[in-house]
Amino acid sequence: MQTNQPALSVRNLHKIYPGKKPFVAVDGISFDLSPGEILGLLGPNGAGKTTTIQMLMSTLTYTSGSIVYFGKDFKKHRSDILQKVVFASTYVSLPWNLTVEQNLEVFGRLYSLSKKEILKRLDPLLERFGILEKKKTLISRLSSGQITRLMLIKAFLVQPKILLLDEPTASLDPDVAHAVCQFLLEQREKEGLSILFTSHKMDEVAELCDRVLFIQKGKIIADDLPEKLAMSVSSCKLQLLVGDGMKRTIAIAEKLKMPYQQENRFIEVKLDESQIAQFLTELAKAGVSYTNITIFQPTLEDYFLKMVGKNNDYKF
Amino acid sequence: MTISFKRVWAVFLRYFYIFTKLDQLADLFYWPVIDIFLWGMATVWIKKIDQDVPDISLFILTGLIFWGIVWRGNYEVGVNLLQEFWNRNLVNLFSTPLRLVEWVFGVMLVCLFKVVISLLFGSFVVYLLYELNVFTMGWSFVPFASLLILSGWSIGFLAGGVIMYWGQRLQMLAWMMAYIFAPFSAVFYPVSALPNWGQHIAWALPTTYIFEGMRSILNTGIFPLRYFLISLVLNLIYLAATIIFFKFMFEKSRAKGLARLE
Numbered sequence: 004m005q006t007n008q009p010a011l012s013v014r015n016l017h018k019i020y021p022g023k024k025p026f027v028a029v030d031g032i033s034f035d036l037s038p039g040e041i042l043g044l045l046g047p048n049g050a051g052k053t054t055t056i057q058m059l060m061s062t063l064t065y066t067s068g069s070i071v072y073f074g075k076d077f078k079k080h081r082s083d084i085l086q087k088v089v090f091a092s093t094y095v096s097l098p099w100n101l102t103v104e105q106n107l108e109v110f111g112r113l114y115s116l117s118k119k120e121i122l123k124r125l126d127p128l129l130e131r132f133g134i135l136e137k138k139k140t141l142i143s144r145l146s147s148g149q150i151t152r153l154m155l156i157k158a159f160l161v162q163p164k165i166l167l168l169d170e171p172t173a174s175l176d177p178d179v180a181h182a183v184c185q186f187l188l189e190q191r192e193k194e195g196l197s198i199l200f201t202s203h204k205m206d207e208v209a210e211l212c213d214r215v216l217f218i219q220k221g222k223i224i225a226d227d228l229p230e231k232l233a234m235s236v237s238s239c240k241l242q243l244l245v246g247d248g249m250k251r252t253i254a255i256a257e258k259l260k261m262p263y264q265q266e267n268r269f270i271e272v273k274l275d276e277s278q279i280a281q282f283l284t285e286l287a288k289a290g291v292s293y294t295n296i297t298i299f300q301p302t303l304e305d306y307f308l309k310m311v312g313k314n315n316d317y318k319f
Numbered sequence: 320m321t322i323s324f325k326r327v328w329a330v331f332l333r334y335f336y337i338f339t340k341l342d343q344l345a346d347l348f349y350w351p352v353i354d355i356f357l358w359g360m361a362t363v364w365i366k367k368i369d370q371d372v373p374d375i376s377l378f379i380l381t382g383l384i385f386w387g388i389v390w391r392g393n394y395e396v397g398v399n400l401l402q403e404f405w406n407r408n409l410v411n412l413f414s415t416p417l418r419l420v421e422w423v424f425g426v427m428l429v430c431l432f433k434v435v436i437s438l439l440f441g442s443f444v445v446y447l448l449y450e451l452n453v454f455t456m457g458w459s460f461v462p463f464a465s466l467l468i469l470s471g472w473s474i475g476f477l478a479g480g481v482i483m484y485w486g487q488r489l490q491m492l493a494w495m496m497a498y499i500f501a502p503f504s505a506v507f508y509p510v511s512a513l514p515n516w517g518q519h520i521a522w523a524l525p526t527t528y529i530f531e532g533m534r535s536i537l538n539t540g541i542f543p544l545r546y547f548l549i550s551l552v553l554n555l556i557y558l559a560a561t562i563i564f565f566k567f568m569f570e571k572s573r574a575k576g577l578a579r580l581e
Contacts, residue, residue, distance in 0.1 A: 020575070053578075054576075057410075057576055057577075057578060060410075060414035061413070061414065061573075062409075062410050062413055062414050062573065062576065062577040062578060063573060063574075063575075063576040063577070063578070064570070064573050064574045081416075082323075082416040082417075082418055083416070085414070085415060085416040086416050089414075090410075090411075090414045092410075095407055095408070095410050095411050095578075095581070096406060096407040096408065096411075097406070097408060097411065098333070098337070098402070098406040098408050099406055100337050100340055100406075101333075101336050101337065105332075105336045108332065109329050109332050109333045109336070110329075110411075110415070112325055112326070112328060112329030112332065113326055113329045113330075113412075113415040113416065113417050114415065114416060115323060115325045115326065115416070
């Protein structure tokens with residue numbers, strides 16, 4: 004057995020919806036997911052992320068290309084492969100008229116687990132995710148956050164090798180979302196779990212993912228480490244608490260064509276790193292006094308905004 | 320292709336666990352009782368005003384109980400499929416190792432379970448209210464009931480295939496489809512009562528042979544082997560065709576994405 008074999012290998016994957024004007028939802032994407040890797044799938048709405056995930060779990064057929072899990076073709080070995088690949092999303096539900104326990108029993112059995120195995124794994128997971136007391140509760144009586152946690156329990160119940168997560172923390176409180184991220188990292192360390200992850204929480208993606216794919220209009224336009232993607236955005240933000248000379252500060256920002264936001268005595272200017280010295284020199288020349296200077300390095304969110312063309316939303 | 324009994328059993332449990340819910344109990348017990356009461360009283364009244372009508376209560380009520388088997392077969396396929404739409408569980412279900420054929424077998428198993436319960440319950444109510452034994456035809460009942468389940472499944476997979484592709488906007492087919500075939504199946508009256516064009520349709524349906532056969536047994540006590548065999552062959556052809564249709568529509572739906580149905 005090859006040790007370097009990717010857990011998942013996608014090659015030239017296309018999804019074209021036929022019609023008078025055929026719509027290309029996914030346009031020839033290729034990527035690998037290594038064992039133990041956490042790969043983020045980023046992109047604006049309609050970019051093709053969900054379409055890709057749907058094809059990776061066979062609820063949507065692809066037009067051309069190939070999906071290979073553990074060296075096996077997905078089309079030919081769907082059922083065997085899905086024994087080790089589990090999907091969880093905030094946007095799907097579970098039968099609302101079954102209890103938590105019944106749902107998880109049915110789900111576990113779909114992965115050929117015996118009732119004994121299911122019961123053995125169930126309580127520790129329910130306890131870890133803080134819903135043990137809801138074991139006999141109907142799904143219809145759970146909050147959306149509790150259902151999201153249940154979806155994750157459902158995924159971990161079958162001890163998968165690959166986890167496909169579509170916005171797994173979207174409806175969770177920050178503390179619970181953080182605990183979930185910690186659990187994912189723990190599972191990766193312990194079990195060598197590979198995770199393909201979509202989220203709109205950029206800080207979460209930056210924290211969790213080893214690598215990020217940026218998809219736009221069905222194509223992968225970037226594939227790199229999250230920090231490298233962030234650093235590819237040359238602009239940063241400089242925040243000042245201006246003591247005297249706010250009008251002069253604004254005039255300088257406008258003269259240098261730097262977008263800014265002003266609130267009370269604070270001003271935040273968006274500029275290239277190379278322009279920081281020039282800006283501060285101009286302020287000194289104009290006799291502006293300021294304290295509390297803070298420079299914000301670009302983040303993954305800045306990269307996201309730049310790529311989707313929303314980084315011009317500053318008010319002038 | 321291997322079929323996993325564990326997954327078939329999982330599908331059975333998924334629908335078995337909702338069996339005790341109020342809406343399910345109403346479907347299983349309330350409506351049959353209402354039907355039996357209404358039709359039973361009607362036949363009692365007809366018999367009172369016309370003493371020459373032989374065993375009309377037994378014919379009508381046996382027909383009613385038998386038709387319940389067809390309806391149940393159709394209903395279980397359609398409504399259990401819809402359960403996944405209503406619960407936004409279709410993507411969950413088919414992103415697991417579950418194969419469509421295993422879902423089909425699981426639903427058939429649930430259906431058999433419910434048919435037995437509704438049959439025994441309906442027969443008991445008929446006996447209780449009218450002192451009639453719908454099992455008068457003896458063991459012949461078993462092969463006929465089995466064929467009726469096959470017919471119900473055929474209708475169910477036909478409706479299910481349409482629902483699988485077009486989604487909830489055609490969900491009424493889960494309840495309606497069986498009734499399209501009811502007038503031509505000679506449930507309560509002989510085929511000869513139908514107009515000529517209707518008789519042609521009737522003899523193309525496997526259900527017709529069973530209801531005609533049922534009356535033949537009640538009248539003569541002789542098992543109509545020919546009717547049984549024709550119905551068996553037609554049932555097998557229709558069931559195979561409708562399951563293939565269901566699978567075809569499932570694949571067409573997967574090409575558009577199952578998530579759109581939720």
